[in-house]
Amino acid sequence: MDFLKIQPIHLDILREIGNIGAGHAATALSKMLNKAVDMKVPSVNVISFEEISEMVGGAENVVASVFLRIVGDAPGCMFFMLPIEQAELLLKDLLGGQRVQLAGDDVSEISLSALQEVGNILSGSYLTSFSDFTSLNLQPSVPATSIDMAGAILSFGLFEISTVSDYAIVIDTAFTDIEKQDEVKGHFFLLPDPESFSKIFLALGVPLDE
Amino acid sequence: MSEIIKVGIADINVVSPPDTIRTTGLGSCVGVILFDQINKIAGMAHIMLPDSSLSKAPALNKGKYADTAIRSLYEMLINLGANRKALKAKIAGGAQMFQFSSGNEMMRIGPRNVERVKEELYSLEIPLIASDTGGSSGRTIEFDPNTTLLTIKTVNAGIKVI
Numbered sequence: 001m002d003f004l005k006i007q008p009i010h011l012d013i014l015r016e017i018g019n020i021g022a023g024h025a026a027t028a029l030s031k032m033l034n035k036a037v038d039m040k041v042p043s044v045n046v047i048s049f050e051e052i053s054e055m056v057g058g059a060e061n062v063v064a065s066v067f068l069r070i071v072g073d074a075p076g077c078m079f080f081m082l083p084i085e086q087a088e089l090l091l092k093d094l095l096g097g098q099r100v101q102l103a104g105d106d107v108s109e110i111s112l113s114a115l116q117e118v119g120n121i122l123s124g125s126y127l128t129s130f131s132d133f134t135s136l137n138l139q140p141s142v143p144a145t146s147i148d149m150a151g152a153i154l155s156f157g158l159f160e161i162s163t164v165s166d167y168a169i170v171i172d173t174a175f176t177d178i179e180k181q182d183e184v185k186g187h188f189f190l191l192p193d194p195e196s197f198s199k200i201f202l203a204l205g206v207p208l209d210e
Numbered sequence: 211m212s213e214i215i216k217v218g219i220a221d222i223n224v225v226s227p228p229d230t231i232r233t234t235g236l237g238s239c240v241g242v243i244l245f246d247q248i249n250k251i252a253g254m255a256h257i258m259l260p261d262s263s264l265s266k267a268p269a270l271n272k273g274k275y276a277d278t279a280i281r282s283l284y285e286m287l288i289n290l291g292a293n294r295k296a297l298k299a300k301i302a303g304g305a306q307m308f309q310f311s312s313g314n315e316m317m318r319i320g321p322r323n324v325e326r327v328k329e330e331l332y333s334l335e336i337p338l339i340a341s342d343t344g345g346s347s348g349r350t351i352e353f354d355p356n357t358t359l360l361t362i363k364t365v366n367a368g369i370k371v372i
Contacts, residue, residue, distance in 0.1 A: 049219040059235030060350055062365050067308050104366065144308035148365050151235020152348025155219065155258065156307050159319055162258050162274060164266045166220065194266075 005208045006169075006197075011044045013204055014171050018042030020133050021126035022173035022188050028125040029175070032118070033093050042173040049162070052154050052170055056081055056187060059151025064102055066119025067156060068143040070127060073136040073203075074196035077157035078126070080119045082186030084147065091115060102147055116145045126188060134203040160193040169197070214352070217241075217254045220274035222283050224253035224290060227356040234350045236303035238320030240276070240327050240343070243300045243353045243360060244283055244336060246292035252355035253287050255279040259319070260326035276326040284334055299336045300360045300372060301327055302351045304343040320344065340372040 022039050030037040045051075053059040064087035066080045082090070084102050091100040091114050100111045120143045131138040146153055161168045171190040192200065198208050212228035219239065225231035233241050233256045245252035255273060262275040272278040288294060304324035324343045331338050340360065342349070347364040354361075362370045 053235060146307050146346070148307065149235040149237075149348035149350065151219075152237030152239075152305065153307055155235070155237045155239055156319075158219075159259065162220070163264045166267075166271055166274075 006046075009206055010197075010201055010208070013201065013206060014044045014169065015042050017130055017133065017200070018044065018171040018173045018188070018190065021130045021190070022175075024125040024129040025122040025188065026175060028121055029118075032121065033090070038176045040174045040176060042171060044169065044171050046167050046169050048167055049155070049158055052158075052168065052189075053151040055170075055172060056150040056154070057083075059149060061150045062103070062148065063150045063153065064115060064145070064147045065150075065153050066116060066123065066143045066145050067153070068119070068123055069141040070138050070192075071141060072131075072138040074134070074138060074192060074199045075160075076190060076192035076196050077160070078123050078140070078191070079154065079157060079189040080122055080186060081150070081153070081189065086186060087115060087147075090118065094118065107147065112145055116143055119143045119145065122188075126190075130190075134200055136199065136203050154189075157189070157191045161191065164194045217256050219256055220258050220271055220279075222253065222255045222273045222279055222286065224251065224283075224286055225353070225355050226251055227354075230352055230354045232350070232352040236349045236351065237305055237307045238303070238323060240301055240303035240320075240323045241349075241351045242276075242280055242283065242327055242331075243351075244280075244287055244292075244297050245300075245353070245355055245358055246287065246296045247298070247358050248296050249292055250355055251287055251290050251292045252353060252358075253283045254353060255283045257323060257327065260322045276323060277330050280327065280330040280334065284336070297336050298358075299331050299338045300340045300353070300358075301331075301338065302342045302349055302360065302362050302372075305345050305347055305349070307346060307348065309346070342370060342372055 026039045070076045173188045215231040217233040262278045304320040350363045
Protein backbone atom coordinates (compact mmCIF):
# COMPACT_ATOMS: atom_id res chain seq x y z
CA MET A 1 0.00 0.00 0.00
CA ASP A 2 1.43 3.30 -1.06
CA PHE A 3 0.12 6.25 0.92
CA LEU A 4 1.22 8.59 -1.86
CA LYS A 5 -1.46 7.22 -4.17
CA ILE A 6 -4.17 8.27 -1.79
CA GLN A 7 -6.03 11.32 -3.06
CA PRO A 8 -8.27 13.65 -1.05
CA ILE A 9 -11.31 11.83 -2.46
CA HIS A 10 -10.09 8.61 -0.86
CA LEU A 11 -9.84 10.26 2.52
CA ASP A 12 -13.37 11.59 1.98
CA ILE A 13 -14.54 8.05 1.34
CA LEU A 14 -12.95 6.80 4.54
CA ARG A 15 -14.46 9.73 6.43
CA GLU A 16 -17.87 8.79 5.06
CA ILE A 17 -17.39 5.21 6.23
CA GLY A 18 -16.60 6.56 9.69
CA ASN A 19 -19.61 8.84 9.50
CA ILE A 20 -22.11 6.18 8.52
CA GLY A 21 -20.64 3.50 10.73
CA ALA A 22 -20.34 5.57 13.85
CA GLY A 23 -23.69 7.19 13.13
CA HIS A 24 -25.38 3.83 13.37
CA ALA A 25 -23.36 2.95 16.44
CA ALA A 26 -24.33 6.24 18.10
CA THR A 27 -27.98 5.48 17.42
CA ALA A 28 -27.56 2.04 18.97
CA LEU A 29 -25.84 3.57 21.98
CA SER A 30 -28.49 6.18 22.54
CA LYS A 31 -31.20 3.48 22.34
CA MET A 32 -29.33 1.44 24.92
CA LEU A 33 -28.95 4.42 27.26
CA ASN A 34 -32.27 5.95 26.38
CA LYS A 35 -30.63 9.35 25.97
CA ALA A 36 -29.22 11.36 23.13
CA VAL A 37 -25.65 10.70 22.09
CA ASP A 38 -23.89 12.92 19.63
CA MET A 39 -20.84 12.26 17.56
CA LYS A 40 -18.17 14.46 16.10
CA VAL A 41 -17.24 14.65 12.46
CA PRO A 42 -14.93 11.70 11.91
CA SER A 43 -11.28 12.42 11.36
CA VAL A 44 -9.22 10.39 8.95
CA ASN A 45 -5.52 10.71 9.38
CA VAL A 46 -2.34 9.14 8.20
CA ILE A 47 -0.40 9.19 11.44
CA SER A 48 2.60 7.62 13.08
CA PHE A 49 2.15 4.90 15.68
CA GLU A 50 3.10 7.34 18.46
CA GLU A 51 0.40 9.78 17.45
CA ILE A 52 -2.36 7.18 17.65
CA SER A 53 -1.79 6.85 21.38
CA GLU A 54 -1.79 10.63 21.69
CA MET A 55 -5.35 10.66 20.35
CA VAL A 56 -6.55 8.89 23.48
CA GLY A 57 -4.48 10.84 25.97
CA GLY A 58 -1.04 9.24 25.69
CA ALA A 59 0.36 5.72 25.69
CA GLU A 60 0.13 5.38 29.46
CA ASN A 61 -3.41 6.63 29.84
CA VAL A 62 -5.66 3.87 31.18
CA VAL A 63 -8.72 3.18 29.06
CA ALA A 64 -11.49 0.62 28.78
CA SER A 65 -11.51 -0.99 25.38
CA VAL A 66 -13.20 -3.53 23.22
CA PHE A 67 -11.24 -4.93 20.33
CA LEU A 68 -12.31 -7.03 17.42
CA ARG A 69 -10.89 -8.26 14.16
CA ILE A 70 -12.83 -7.71 10.99
CA VAL A 71 -12.75 -10.74 8.75
CA GLY A 72 -14.00 -11.08 5.21
CA ASP A 73 -13.32 -9.03 2.07
CA ALA A 74 -11.53 -6.14 3.74
CA PRO A 75 -9.92 -7.32 6.98
CA GLY A 76 -8.90 -4.90 9.67
CA CYS A 77 -9.07 -4.05 13.34
CA MET A 78 -11.64 -2.12 15.27
CA PHE A 79 -11.41 -0.57 18.71
CA PHE A 80 -14.05 0.98 20.90
CA MET A 81 -12.21 2.94 23.56
CA LEU A 82 -13.36 5.10 26.37
CA PRO A 83 -11.97 6.70 29.52
CA ILE A 84 -12.49 4.53 32.60
CA GLU A 85 -14.86 7.02 34.29
CA GLN A 86 -16.98 7.22 31.15
CA ALA A 87 -17.10 3.46 30.87
CA GLU A 88 -18.20 3.21 34.51
CA LEU A 89 -20.99 5.73 33.95
CA LEU A 90 -22.10 3.97 30.80
CA LEU A 91 -22.26 0.57 32.48
CA LYS A 92 -23.94 2.01 35.55
CA ASP A 93 -26.73 3.28 33.29
CA LEU A 94 -26.98 -0.07 31.57
CA LEU A 95 -26.94 -2.22 34.68
CA GLY A 96 -29.78 -0.31 36.27
CA GLY A 97 -27.91 2.09 38.51
CA GLN A 98 -25.64 -0.52 40.06
CA ARG A 99 -22.26 1.00 40.98
CA VAL A 100 -19.64 -0.23 38.56
CA GLN A 101 -15.95 -0.20 39.21
CA LEU A 102 -13.52 -0.86 36.41
CA ALA A 103 -10.29 0.33 38.00
CA GLY A 104 -8.22 -2.05 40.12
CA ASP A 105 -7.70 -5.77 39.73
CA ASP A 106 -10.98 -7.01 41.19
CA VAL A 107 -13.25 -5.91 38.37
CA SER A 108 -16.48 -7.88 38.51
CA GLU A 109 -17.27 -10.40 35.82
CA ILE A 110 -20.60 -8.73 35.06
CA SER A 111 -18.99 -5.34 34.39
CA LEU A 112 -16.49 -6.83 31.95
CA SER A 113 -19.18 -8.86 30.32
CA ALA A 114 -21.44 -5.81 29.99
CA LEU A 115 -18.58 -3.78 28.52
CA GLN A 116 -17.91 -6.52 26.02
CA GLU A 117 -21.57 -6.61 25.07
CA VAL A 118 -21.70 -2.84 24.57
CA GLY A 119 -18.64 -3.09 22.36
CA ASN A 120 -20.20 -5.97 20.51
CA ILE A 121 -23.44 -4.14 19.76
CA LEU A 122 -21.76 -0.89 18.81
CA SER A 123 -19.08 -2.36 16.60
CA GLY A 124 -21.67 -4.69 15.13
CA SER A 125 -23.80 -1.76 13.99
CA TYR A 126 -20.72 0.11 12.77
CA LEU A 127 -19.61 -2.87 10.76
CA THR A 128 -23.04 -3.68 9.34
CA SER A 129 -23.39 -0.20 7.88
CA PHE A 130 -19.78 -0.28 6.63
CA SER A 131 -20.59 -3.56 4.93
CA ASP A 132 -23.90 -2.28 3.48
CA PHE A 133 -22.30 0.90 2.20
CA THR A 134 -19.48 -0.88 0.40
CA SER A 135 -21.24 -4.16 -0.46
CA LEU A 136 -18.21 -5.89 0.99
CA ASN A 137 -18.63 -9.03 3.01
CA LEU A 138 -17.40 -8.16 6.50
CA GLN A 139 -17.86 -10.02 9.76
CA PRO A 140 -16.69 -9.22 13.27
CA SER A 141 -14.68 -11.68 15.33
CA VAL A 142 -15.80 -12.31 18.89
CA PRO A 143 -14.85 -9.11 20.74
CA ALA A 144 -12.25 -9.04 23.48
CA THR A 145 -12.03 -6.52 26.28
CA SER A 146 -9.10 -5.01 28.07
CA ILE A 147 -8.71 -2.24 30.60
CA ASP A 148 -5.15 -1.09 30.37
CA MET A 149 -2.69 1.44 28.95
CA ALA A 150 -3.90 2.89 25.65
CA GLY A 151 -0.53 2.38 23.96
CA ALA A 152 -0.38 -1.28 24.92
CA ILE A 153 -3.90 -1.86 23.62
CA LEU A 154 -3.61 0.07 20.38
CA SER A 155 -0.33 -1.51 19.36
CA PHE A 156 -2.32 -4.72 19.08
CA GLY A 157 -4.16 -3.29 16.09
CA LEU A 158 -0.96 -2.23 14.37
CA PHE A 159 0.74 -5.51 13.59
CA GLU A 160 -0.68 -6.00 10.13
CA ILE A 161 0.04 -2.46 9.07
CA SER A 162 3.41 -2.38 10.77
CA THR A 163 4.85 -4.95 8.38
CA VAL A 164 4.40 -2.50 5.50
CA SER A 165 4.60 0.92 7.05
CA ASP A 166 5.42 3.07 10.06
CA TYR A 167 2.20 4.96 9.59
CA ALA A 168 -1.43 3.91 9.81
CA ILE A 169 -4.64 5.32 8.39
CA VAL A 170 -6.94 5.74 11.32
CA ILE A 171 -10.62 6.51 11.01
CA ASP A 172 -11.54 8.02 14.34
CA THR A 173 -14.99 9.06 15.50
CA ALA A 174 -15.50 10.57 18.92
CA PHE A 175 -18.76 10.43 20.87
CA THR A 176 -20.04 13.21 23.03
CA ASP A 177 -22.94 13.77 25.33
CA ILE A 178 -25.50 15.95 23.57
CA GLU A 179 -25.65 18.36 26.51
CA LYS A 180 -21.94 18.47 27.22
CA GLN A 181 -20.41 18.76 23.79
CA ASP A 182 -16.76 18.99 24.76
CA GLU A 183 -16.86 15.90 26.94
CA VAL A 184 -15.68 13.03 24.81
CA LYS A 185 -17.35 9.80 25.78
CA GLY A 186 -15.43 7.45 23.63
CA HIS A 187 -13.64 6.73 20.41
CA PHE A 188 -14.17 4.35 17.57
CA PHE A 189 -11.01 3.44 15.72
CA LEU A 190 -11.15 1.60 12.45
CA LEU A 191 -7.80 0.38 11.16
CA PRO A 192 -8.15 -1.44 7.86
CA ASP A 193 -5.30 -3.81 6.98
CA PRO A 194 -2.97 -2.38 4.32
CA GLU A 195 -4.34 -4.48 1.47
CA SER A 196 -7.94 -3.65 2.41
CA PHE A 197 -7.76 -0.04 1.27
CA SER A 198 -7.64 -0.80 -2.42
CA LYS A 199 -10.58 -3.18 -1.97
CA ILE A 200 -12.64 -0.55 -0.17
CA PHE A 201 -11.88 2.10 -2.78
CA LEU A 202 -12.57 -0.29 -5.63
CA ALA A 203 -15.88 -1.34 -4.07
CA LEU A 204 -16.95 2.29 -4.06
CA GLY A 205 -15.84 2.91 -7.62
CA VAL A 206 -12.79 5.07 -6.92
CA PRO A 207 -9.82 2.75 -7.34
CA LEU A 208 -6.32 3.84 -6.42
CA ASP A 209 -4.21 4.70 -9.47
CA GLU A 210 -1.85 1.86 -10.13
CA MET B 211 19.99 17.52 36.17
CA SER B 212 19.19 14.07 34.94
CA GLU B 213 16.89 13.55 32.03
CA ILE B 214 14.61 10.75 30.92
CA ILE B 215 15.46 9.58 27.41
CA LYS B 216 12.33 8.43 25.60
CA VAL B 217 12.09 5.44 23.34
CA GLY B 218 9.07 5.37 21.01
CA ILE B 219 7.42 2.43 19.28
CA ALA B 220 9.88 0.67 16.95
CA ASP B 221 12.59 2.98 18.25
CA ILE B 222 16.10 2.54 19.66
CA ASN B 223 18.01 4.87 21.93
CA VAL B 224 21.04 4.92 24.20
CA VAL B 225 21.70 6.36 27.65
CA SER B 226 24.45 7.03 30.16
CA PRO B 227 24.21 8.24 33.78
CA PRO B 228 22.78 10.35 35.29
CA ASP B 229 20.04 10.03 32.66
CA THR B 230 17.56 7.18 32.57
CA ILE B 231 15.78 5.64 29.60
CA ARG B 232 12.11 4.87 29.33
CA THR B 233 9.40 3.50 27.06
CA THR B 234 5.67 3.62 27.72
CA GLY B 235 2.72 1.37 26.96
CA LEU B 236 4.40 -1.90 26.04
CA GLY B 237 1.71 -4.42 25.17
CA SER B 238 2.81 -7.36 23.11
CA CYS B 239 5.84 -5.30 22.16
CA VAL B 240 9.05 -6.10 24.01
CA GLY B 241 11.44 -3.62 25.59
CA VAL B 242 15.02 -4.87 25.35
CA ILE B 243 17.76 -3.28 27.42
CA LEU B 244 21.42 -3.99 26.77
CA PHE B 245 23.92 -2.55 29.22
CA ASP B 246 27.58 -2.48 30.15
CA GLN B 247 27.70 -1.82 33.88
CA ILE B 248 31.43 -1.09 33.99
CA ASN B 249 31.47 1.52 31.24
CA LYS B 250 28.01 2.76 32.27
CA ILE B 251 26.52 2.63 28.80
CA ALA B 252 23.08 1.24 28.08
CA GLY B 253 20.43 1.28 25.39
CA MET B 254 16.83 0.29 24.88
CA ALA B 255 14.85 -0.98 21.91
CA HIS B 256 11.03 -1.11 21.71
CA ILE B 257 10.37 -3.92 19.27
CA MET B 258 6.98 -4.71 17.74
CA LEU B 259 7.48 -7.80 15.62
CA PRO B 260 9.62 -10.91 15.89
CA ASP B 261 11.46 -11.07 12.60
CA SER B 262 12.53 -8.70 9.82
CA SER B 263 11.49 -11.33 7.26
CA LEU B 264 7.90 -10.20 8.00
CA SER B 265 8.66 -6.80 6.51
CA LYS B 266 6.93 -5.92 3.26
CA ALA B 267 8.03 -2.28 3.38
CA PRO B 268 10.42 -0.85 0.76
CA ALA B 269 12.72 0.45 3.49
CA LEU B 270 13.40 -1.65 6.56
CA ASN B 271 12.80 0.03 9.91
CA LYS B 272 15.40 -1.82 11.95
CA GLY B 273 13.95 -0.76 15.28
CA LYS B 274 10.73 -2.62 14.62
CA TYR B 275 11.94 -6.21 14.50
CA ALA B 276 13.58 -8.23 17.25
CA ASP B 277 16.45 -9.52 15.11
CA THR B 278 17.46 -6.22 13.47
CA ALA B 279 16.74 -4.01 16.51
CA ILE B 280 18.90 -6.04 18.87
CA ARG B 281 21.77 -6.10 16.37
CA SER B 282 21.50 -2.34 15.77
CA LEU B 283 21.43 -1.62 19.47
CA TYR B 284 24.39 -3.93 20.01
CA GLU B 285 26.41 -2.13 17.34
CA MET B 286 25.46 1.30 18.67
CA LEU B 287 26.68 0.36 22.14
CA ILE B 288 29.94 -1.14 20.86
CA ASN B 289 30.57 2.05 18.86
CA LEU B 290 30.02 4.09 22.00
CA GLY B 291 32.72 2.12 23.77
CA ALA B 292 30.82 -0.69 25.46
CA ASN B 293 32.74 -3.90 26.06
CA ARG B 294 31.24 -6.72 24.02
CA LYS B 295 31.94 -9.24 26.76
CA ALA B 296 30.44 -7.09 29.50
CA LEU B 297 27.07 -6.63 27.82
CA LYS B 298 24.07 -8.00 29.65
CA ALA B 299 20.36 -7.84 28.89
CA LYS B 300 17.05 -7.29 30.63
CA ILE B 301 13.71 -7.57 28.89
CA ALA B 302 10.06 -6.81 29.64
CA GLY B 303 6.79 -6.94 27.73
CA GLY B 304 5.38 -9.53 25.37
CA ALA B 305 1.94 -9.55 26.96
CA GLN B 306 -1.19 -11.00 25.43
CA MET B 307 -3.48 -7.98 25.71
CA PHE B 308 -6.59 -9.75 24.48
CA GLN B 309 -7.65 -13.36 24.88
CA PHE B 310 -8.98 -14.97 21.73
CA SER B 311 -10.23 -18.45 21.18
CA SER B 312 -9.17 -18.45 17.55
CA GLY B 313 -5.65 -19.58 16.85
CA ASN B 314 -4.56 -16.70 14.61
CA GLU B 315 -0.75 -16.49 14.70
CA MET B 316 -0.80 -12.69 14.74
CA MET B 317 -2.74 -12.85 18.00
CA ARG B 318 0.12 -14.74 19.65
CA ILE B 319 2.55 -11.98 18.79
CA GLY B 320 3.65 -11.27 22.40
CA PRO B 321 5.06 -14.76 23.13
CA ARG B 322 6.60 -14.91 19.65
CA ASN B 323 8.38 -11.60 20.21
CA VAL B 324 9.81 -12.85 23.49
CA GLU B 325 11.02 -16.12 21.94
CA ARG B 326 12.74 -14.30 19.09
CA VAL B 327 14.38 -11.78 21.43
CA LYS B 328 15.81 -14.61 23.51
CA GLU B 329 17.14 -16.37 20.41
CA GLU B 330 18.83 -13.22 19.21
CA LEU B 331 20.42 -12.53 22.59
CA TYR B 332 21.65 -16.10 22.69
CA SER B 333 23.23 -15.86 19.25
CA LEU B 334 25.03 -12.65 20.26
CA GLU B 335 26.12 -14.37 23.50
CA ILE B 336 24.54 -11.70 25.67
CA PRO B 337 23.35 -13.11 29.01
CA LEU B 338 19.72 -12.35 29.83
CA ILE B 339 19.86 -11.65 33.53
CA ALA B 340 16.31 -10.54 34.26
CA SER B 341 12.96 -10.57 32.52
CA ASP B 342 9.32 -9.82 33.15
CA THR B 343 7.32 -11.07 30.20
CA GLY B 344 3.92 -12.48 29.30
CA GLY B 345 0.72 -11.95 31.24
CA SER B 346 -2.04 -9.72 29.97
CA SER B 347 -1.02 -6.28 31.22
CA GLY B 348 0.61 -3.34 29.53
CA ARG B 349 3.91 -2.16 30.97
CA THR B 350 5.85 1.08 31.20
CA ILE B 351 9.53 0.50 31.84
CA GLU B 352 12.42 2.68 32.92
CA PHE B 353 16.06 1.69 33.14
CA ASP B 354 18.74 3.37 35.20
CA PRO B 355 22.21 2.70 33.71
CA ASN B 356 23.85 3.63 37.01
CA THR B 357 22.13 1.04 39.19
CA THR B 358 21.21 -1.20 36.17
CA LEU B 359 17.77 -1.58 37.70
CA LEU B 360 14.71 -1.84 35.51
CA THR B 361 11.52 -0.41 36.97
CA ILE B 362 8.32 -1.88 35.57
CA LYS B 363 4.96 -0.23 36.06
CA THR B 364 1.65 -1.93 35.28
CA VAL B 365 -1.89 -0.67 35.76
CA ASN B 366 -2.96 -3.21 38.37
CA ALA B 367 0.15 -4.83 39.79
CA GLY B 368 1.88 -1.57 40.72
CA ILE B 369 5.64 -1.18 40.47
CA LYS B 370 8.19 -3.94 40.23
CA VAL B 371 11.98 -3.63 40.02
CA ILE B 372 14.14 -6.25 38.35
